[in-house]
Amino acid sequence: MTKQVDVGLFFGESFYEVIFTERPSNVVLFSNAFFNLKDPFKTKFPKLFQAISAESQSEIKINSVYVGYRYLERIFKFKLGGSVAQVVTKGFEHWLSAHQFNKVETLFSLKSAPDLSSTEMIFSVDEKINPLGGVEKELTTESISSLIAELKKKEAKRICLNLVNSHKNPSHNQMIKAALIENQFEVFDALDFGATSDSLSWRTSLIESSLAGTFNELKSEITEALQVFVPAENVHFLISNSSTKNSRNILSGLFALEESFFHFAKTKYKLPDHYDVIHLGLENFSVWINSDDTWQSPWGPTSLKVKKRIDLKVQPTNSFHLNSFEDVEISFNEESFEPGPMCLGRGKIPCVYDILNCGTVLPELQKKIRDSFWALARSSNGKHTADKAFDEFRTVIWNRILIESSLLTSSETTVFYGDFSPQFETKAKDFFKTKNLVFISQKEFPKSWLSLLKGRLEFT
Amino acid sequence: MDTRITDFHYFLKSVSEKFSSVAIFNSDFKCLHVHSRSINNSVGLMNGLKTLKPFFPWDGTHVVIHNDPLLGCSRIDRVQFLFSIDSFHFAIEEAFSINWELNHKIIKIPPIPIVENKKVNNSLIETLSSQPDCPKDFHGFVLKTLETIETFQQHFKTILKFEKYFSNKELHKDYLDSASAFALKTIKSKTYSVALTEFEFEPGSFLKLKVSTSETGVRVDFQGTTNHPLIQMADSMTDSICFHFFADYFQFLDLMNEATFSLFQIAKPTQSLANSKIFSQKLYSDFVGPDLLVQALIDGLAERSPLKPYLFTRSYFQIVNGDQNKTLNFELANSKPIGSLGVSYMFEPLLISKPTPSGTHLPGLELFYQFGLEVLGCQSTGKSGRTKENNDSTTTLQLRCVTPLRLNVLHPHLPSKTRPNKSKGTYSKPTLQINGALKDKHSFILELKPNDILEIKTGSIEFPST
Numbered sequence: 027m028t029k030q031v032d033v034g035l036f037f038g039e040s041f042y043e044v045i046f047t048e049r050p051s052n053v054v055l056f057s058n059a060f061f062n063l064k065d066p067f068k069t070k071f072p073k074l075f076q077a078i079s080a081e082s083q084s085e086i087k088i089n090s091v092y093v094g095y096r097y098l099e100r101i102f103k104f105k106l107g108g109s110v111a112q113v114v115t116k117g118f119e120h121w122l123s124a125h126q127f128n129k130v131e132t133l134f135s136l137k138s139a140p141d142l143s144s145t146e147m148i149f150s151v152d153e154k155i156n157p158l159g160g161v162e163k164e165l166t167t168e169s170i171s172s173l174i175a176e177l178k179k180k181e182a183k184r185i186c187l188n189l190v191n192s193h194k195n196p197s198h199n200q201m202i203k204a205a206l207i208e209n210q211f212e213v214f215d216a217l218d219f220g221a222t223s224d225s226l227s228w229r230t231s232l233i234e235s236s237l238a239g240t241f242n243e244l245k246s247e248i249t250e251a252l253q254v255f256v257p258a259e260n261v262h263f264l265i266s267n268s269s270t271k272n273s274r275n276i277l278s279g280l281f282a283l284e285e286s287f288f289h290f291a292k293t294k295y296k297l298p299d300h301y302d303v304i305h306l307g308l309e310n311f312s313v314w315i316n317s318d319d320t321w322q323s324p325w326g327p328t329s330l331k332v333k334k335r336i337d338l339k340v341q342p343t344n345s346f347h348l349n350s351f352e353d354v355e356i357s358f359n360e361e362s363f364e365p366g367p368m369c370l371g372r373g374k375i376p377c378v379y380d381i382l383n384c385g386t387v388l389p390e391l392q393k394k395i396r397d398s399f400w401a402l403a404r405s406s407n408g409k410h411t412a413d414k415a416f417d418e419f420r421t422v423i424w425n426r427i428l429i430e431s432s433l434l435t436s437s438e439t440t441v442f443y444g445d446f447s448p449q450f451e452t453k454a455k456d457f458f459k460t461k462n463l464v465f466i467s468q469k470e471f472p473k474s475w476l477s478l479l480k481g482r483l484e485f486t
Numbered sequence: 487m488d489t490r491i492t493d494f495h496y497f498l499k500s501v502s503e504k505f506s507s508v509a510i511f512n513s514d515f516k517c518l519h520v521h522s523r524s525i526n527n528s529v530g531l532m533n534g535l536k537t538l539k540p541f542f543p544w545d546g547t548h549v550v551i552h553n554d555p556l557l558g559c560s561r562i563d564r565v566q567f568l569f570s571i572d573s574f575h576f577a578i579e580e581a582f583s584i585n586w587e588l589n590h591k592i593i594k595i596p597p598i599p600i601v602e603n604k605k606v607n608n609s610l611i612e613t614l615s616s617q618p619d620c621p622k623d624f625h626g627f628v629l630k631t632l633e634t635i636e637t638f639q640q641h642f643k644t645i646l647k648f649e650k651y652f653s654n655k656e657l658h659k660d661y662l663d664s665a666s667a668f669a670l671k672t673i674k675s676k677t678y679s680v681a682l683t684e685f686e687f688e689p690g691s692f693l694k695l696k697v698s699t700s701e702t703g704v705r706v707d708f709q710g711t712t713n714h715p716l717i718q719m720a721d722s723m724t725d726s727i728c729f730h731f732f733a734d735y736f737q738f739l740d741l742m743n744e745a746t747f748s749l750f751q752i753a754k755p756t757q758s759l760a761n762s763k764i765f766s767q768k769l770y771s772d773f774v775g776p777d778l779l780v781q782a783l784i785d786g787l788a789e790r791s792p793l794k795p796y797l798f799t800r801s802y803f804q805i806v807n808g809d810q811n812k813t814l815n816f817e818l819a820n821s822k823p824i825g826s827l828g829v830s831y832m833f834e835p836l837l838i839s840k841p842t843p844s845g846t847h848l849p850g851l852e853l854f855y856q857f858g859l860e861v862l863g864c865q866s867t868g869k870s871g872r873t874k875e876n877n878d879s880t881t882t883l884q885l886r887c888v889t890p891l892r893l894n895v896l897h898p899h900l901p902s903k904t905r906p907n908k909s910k911g912t913y914s915k916p917t918l919q920i921n922g923a924l925k926d927k928h929s930f931i932l933e934l935k936p937n938d939i940l941e942i943k944t945g946s947i948e949f950p951s952t
Contacts, residue, residue: 117863117884124818124848124864124881132734133525133780157855157888190851190861224850339500350668350741353492408490422493425649430500433641457648 027084031055033091033256034478036283037244038309039100040363042067043474046078049089055082057472059308061370063363068251075255088256092481094264094282094473096310097244098237100362102324103140110143110235111182112228113173113202115190116150116163122188122232125225127326139324142236143186149176151189151202159194170205177211184212184235188228192217199223212238218273220329226320230328234277241276262485264477268321268330281321281332283473286480288316288333291441291471295464301439304431306446307468308379309363311338311427313434336434340426342379343367346399346419352407354419356426368395376402381420382446424450428457444468489651491661497645497652499740504638507531511575512658515539517744522730526776527579528742529725530558534566535577538597544570549601549635551628553594555720561772562592567631569601571642573653578635582627585813586769586804586894593620606632622811662745665738669746672736673699681786685778685901687714693755693901695782703749704732706783713755716767716899716928717775724754727779735787770929773802773896785904799898801916801942805857806892814857817847818883818916818942858889859940880944887938896929917943 030049035042040062046055056078060070079086114121130137151173154163177185185206192199199217206213214235220227249258264282269275284303291297303314315334320327341360349355356378365372367379369387376399384392396416403415410418427450440461442450445468454463502508502521509531510519517532534557542550549569553559558577559566563584568577584592595614600607606629615625646652680698687693694709706728713719729747733739738746777799805814851861862884900915918925919941920932934940 117865118861119864120866120881121851121861121864123866124883125850132739133731133784134734134737157851157860222850222852224852226850349492350738351490351492351495351664353490355492355496408492409488425493426496428648429497429645432644433500433504436637458644459647460644 029055029082029084029086030089031086032089032478032482034472034474034476034481035091035093035248036473036477037062037067037093037095037097037248038307038473039097040366041308043472044071044074045472045474045478046086047475047478054475057469057474059468059472061363061366063366063372064370068247071251072254088252089260090481090485091252091256091261092264092478092485093248093261094279094286094477094480095244096280096283098240098276098280101237101240103362109147109181109183110186110232111147111149111177111180111184112143112186112188112232113149113151113177113206114188114228115154116152117154118188118190119148119150121190122225122228125229125326129324142232142325147180147182149173153189153198155189155191155195155198157191157194159191161195161197165198165201170202173202174205174209177206178209182211184214184238186214186216186228186231186235188216188231189223192223193221214238214274215272218270226327226329229323229326230277230330231273233323233325233328234273237276238274241274262481264480265484266332267318268332277321277328277330281330281335282480283476284314284333284335286476287314287443289483290476290479291443291466294471295441295466297441297464298437298439300437301441301464302435302437303441303443304427304435306427306442306444306450307342307473308445309342311341311446312336313338313431315435338427338430340378340423340430342382343377345375345377346402348402348406354403354406354408354410356423368398374398378423381416381423382449384416421453424453428454432457438462439464441466443471489649489654489657491657491664494652494657494661495740497649501638501642501645504634504641505578506581507579509535509577511535511577512655513573513575513653514655515575516658516662518658518661520742521740522579522742524560524579525730525780526719526723526726527558527560527564528730529747530555530560530720530722531566531577531579532558532744532747533722534558535568535575538568541597542568542599544575546570546572546639547601547603548599549632550597550599551595552597554596555723555768557597558720558722560720560723560726562769563772565595565628565631567635568597569635569639571639572646574642574646578631580627580631582621582624583813583815584621585806585811586896591619592769593617593624600628601632662743665741665743666745666749669733669736669738669741670703670749672738673703673732673749674701676736682905683782683786684905685782686903686905687899687901693778693782695786697783697786703751704728705751705753707753708755709753711755713775714899717771717778718755718767719771719775721754723776724779725750725752727776728752728783731780731783770896774898774928778899799900799916801898801918802896803942804894805859806894807857808890808892812857814849814853815847816849818881818944819847854885855888858887858891858934859885860888862886862939882944883942885940885942887934887936887940889936891934893932893934893940894929895925895932897926899928917941 031046032049034045041059042062043059045057048055128138152163152169153165156162187199187203189199196217203213203215214231216223216227216231219230249261252261263279265275265278266281266285268281269278305312305314313336317334318331319334321330321332340356343361343363345357345361346354347357361375361377367373367377369380369383376395380395384395399416400412403410438461440458441464442454443466447465448467451465498510498519502510502519507522507524507527509517511517515536520528520531522528537557542548549567551565551567553565564579564581566577566579598610600611611625611628614620651657683695685693691714692711693713694711696707696709698705729750733742800817800819803816854861864883866881895918921939
C-alpha cells in the first residue's frame with residue numbers, strides 16, 4: 027500500500043524542522059527539529075524518509091513539500107551583495123545613501139548595518155522621466171550599450187534597476203531591463219517592490235538582490251536533497267502577503283511564519299480577533315503583533331508591509347559579561363549558533379540558551395556549563411553562590427523577557443508560543459495577572475506544520 | 487537573589503525607551519534616569535518637575551504640561567508632560583510641528599493641569615488650541631500624547647506589581663551611588679586635563695570655553711563670556727548639552743541621572759537666554775545653538791587628542807506649502823554608500839561629529855514633490871582619497887520649485903575665527919544657492935516661484951584660524 031504524504035519544512039537560522047503528514051487525513055507521521063550543523067539536511071532527509079517508510083510498513087510517496095524559512099536573516103550581520111550593481115538615473119547616484127539609517131548614532135559612536143553594495147558598483151544612466159511621467163531626457167541606445175559594457179567589465183551579475191519616476195512612465199525602465207535580461211544579467215526592478223520608485227523600493231530591491239545568492243544556495247541544497255523523492259515543481263517556497271507579482275519574493279518568504287501563525291492559530295486555539303504573541307523559539311525571542319507594518323530592515327525602512335515583529339533584547343545566544351556595576355549582565359552581543367551554545371556540544375561560552383536548556387543535557391555537560399558560568403559570576407559584585415547562581419539567572423532571564431514584552435503588548439490576550447513557552451507558564455501567569463494567557467508549545471504547533479498549512483493555502 | 491541594581495537599571499532603561507525624551511523620578515523627586523535622543527534637554531527634564539513639585543498633587547491623578555524654557559522645555563516646538571504613576575514621577579518632552587514663521591509668536595504655555603483627577607480637561611485644551619498663536623494640530627497632538635501616557639501607565643503598573651522592590655528607596659540610593667561612582671571612575675581614567683576653545687563671531691564678540699577634568703568630575707567654564715545673541719539659550723539647555731556631550735564621550739549615556747550630573751560644574755555664559763523677546767532668535771538658537779556648543783566642545787577635545795575631527799554643521803530647512811499651510815522639515819548631511827562603513831567604531835578610533843544623521847531627516851522624491859519641489863539630483867563627492875574612512879565628502883541636493891511655496895532656512899552660525907592657533911578641525915559649511923545666488927544669512931524666509939532652482943550643499947571648507 028502506498029501512503030501519500032505532504033512534507034512541511036521550516037529553516038530557521040540554524041535549526042530546521044520537518045513534518046510528514048498523511049493525505050488526506052493529516053495524521054502526523056513524523057515531526058521533529060534538527061540542528062543543521064550537527065545533522066545537515068542533505069544527509070538527514072534521506073535517512074528520515076527511510077526510517078518513516080520502514081516504521082509505517084508501506085511505500086511513501088511525497089506529494090508536495092512546502093518550505094518556510096528565516097534562514098536568510100543569519101547573513102544580515104555579515105557583508106552582503108558581492109556582485110550586486112545598482113543602475114540609477116544620472117544625478118541620483120547617492121539618493122539611496124543619503125537616506126542611510128544607522129543603528130546607533132551618537133557623537134562618538136556609529137553603528138551601521140554591513141555593506142549591501144559598494145559605490146564602485148553604482149552605474150548611472152543618462153535618462154530622466156519627470157514627476158508627471160514626461161520624458162525629460164531621452165534614453166539612447168548608445169547609453170544602454172555603454173552601460174552593458176561597463177557592467178560586463180565589472181563582472182556584475184545581479185542588477186538593481188532604480189530609475190527616478192519610472193512608476194510614472196516605465197518606458198526607459200523597460201528598455202534597460204530588456205537589454206539587461208538579453209545580456210544574461212539577473213534584474214531586480216524597484217518597480218516590483220512598491221507603488222513608487224523611491225528610496226524605500228530601491229532599498230528593498232537592493233536587499234532582495236543581495237540575499238539572492240544565499241537564497242539560491244539554500245534552494246539548491248533543499249531541492250537536491252529532495253530530488254529523488256519529489257519532482258522539483260512540487261517543492262514550494264512560501265511567500266507572505268507582502269509578495270509581489272513580478273519579484274522573486276525572496277524577502278517576502280521571511281515573513282510567512284508570523285502570517286501563518288495568526289491565520290491558523292486563531293481557529294485551532296479559538297483565539298479572539300486581537301491577540302499578541304510572545305515568541306520564545308530556540309533561535310529567537312520576539313513579540314509578534316497582528317497588524318501590518320513596514321518592515322524596518324537593518325538598513326532602514328522598506329516598502330514591504332508585513333506582520334510586526336519586534337526582536338527582544340534578550341536572545342537565546344546572548345552571552346554574559348560584567349557590566350558597569352560589576353554585576354553579571356546579559357550581553358547585547360549574540361554569539362550566534364556557530365559554534366553555538368554549550369548545550370549543543372560545540373560552543374565554549376555559556377549563553378541564555380544554556381541557562382534555559384541546561385536541564386536537558388547530560389550531567390557532565392551540565393556541570394561544564396555551570397562551572398563556566400560560575401567562573402564569571404564569582405568575580406562579580408553580586409552575592410552569588412556556586413549552587414544557586416545558575417538558577418537565579420534563569421529567573422533574571424524570565425523577568426527581563428516579561429518586562430520587555432509587557433511594554434510591547436497591549437491586547438487582552440497574549441499567546442506564549444515556542445520551545446520555551448511551557449517553561450514560562452508559572453512566571454507569566456504571576457506577571458500578567460489580568461491578561462488572558464494562552465500557552466502553545468512548539469511541539470504541538472510546529473513551525474514546519476505552519477509552513478505546510480500556509481503552503482497548501484497558497485499553492486493548491 | 488536580592489534585586490540587583492543591574493536589574494533595576496535594565497528596568498529603567500526598558501521603560502524609558504517608550505519615549506523619545508524622559509526623566510524618571512522616585513517618590514522623593516530624585517531623578518533616577520534620563521533618556522533622551524536630543525542633546526539639549528536632559529537637565530531641563532530633571533529641572534521642570536523639581537521646580538513644580540510644590541504646586542500640583544503628584545499622586546497619579548494629574549498630567550501637567552508646559553513649554554516654558556525657564557522650566558526646562560528645550561525647544562519652541564516641544565512640550566513637557568509631567569505625570570506620576572504609583573511612587574514614580576515622570577517628565578517627558580514631545581515635539582509637535584510648527585510653522586517657523588520667524589516673525590510670529592508661538593504660544594507660551596505656563597504649567598497647567600490638562601488632566602485633573604484623572605479626567606482630561608478638554609475645555610482647557612480647546613481654549614489653548616483656539617489661541618491665534620497655537621499651532622493647528624496642537625489639540626490632536628496633546629490627545630495622542632495622553633493616550634500614549636495612559637497605555638504606558640498600564641504597562642508600568644503591571645511591572646511594578648510584579649517587581650515590588652523596584653520602589654524601594656534604599657535600592658534607588660544604591661543605584662544612584664553606583665552610577666555616580668562608575669561615572670567618576672571613567673572620567674578619572676581618561677587623560678583629559680584642560681582645554682581652551684575660543685570662537686570669535688565678530689570683532690569683540692567671543693565665546694570662550696574652558697573644559698577640565700579632575701578627581702571630582704568635569705568642569706566646563708564659559709569664562710564669563712556671552713553667547714552671541716543669535717545662539718543664546720536657557721541655562722538648562724547649556725547644562726544639558728555639556729552633560730550629554732561628556733556622558734557620551736565618557737560612555738555613560740545610559741547612566742544619566744542627578745547623581746552623575748552632580749559630577750559636573752558648569753559656569754554658564756552670562757546673559758544666557760532668560761526669556762527672549764524676539765522669537766525669531768529663540769527659534770534660531772533652539773536649532774542652531776546646540777550644534778555650535780557641541781562644536782566648541784569637540785574643538786576643545788580635539789586639542790587634547792591626536793585625532794582630527796571633522797565638524798559638520800547643519801542647516802535646517804522647512805517647506806511651507808501654500809494654502810494648506812502644511813510644513814515639511816528636512817536636513818541634509820554628508821552621505822555615504824549604504825552601510826559602507828560596515829564597522830562599529832566606538833569612541834577613540836575615529837572622532838567624527840555626526841557623519842551621517844539618519845535618513846529620517848531627508849524626505850523621499852514623492853514627498854518633496856507633494857510639497858512643491860522636484861528633486862533634480864543628489865550627489866556626493868569626496869575631497870580626498872580617504873573619503874570612505876573619514877567621510878570627508880560633500881553632498882549636493884538639487885531641487886526645482888514646481889508650485890509657489892515658502893522656504894524657511896536656518897543656517898549655522900559659524901565663528902569667523904577660532905583659537906587656539908592649532909585648531910585641527912575641518913569645518914564643513916553648508917550652503918544654499920537659489921538660481922545661482924548664494925543665500926548666507928543666518929535665518930530667512932524665501933518665497934519661491936516655479937522653476938526656481940535650489941542647490942543645497944553640505945560643503946567643506948578649511949576654516950581660517952588665527
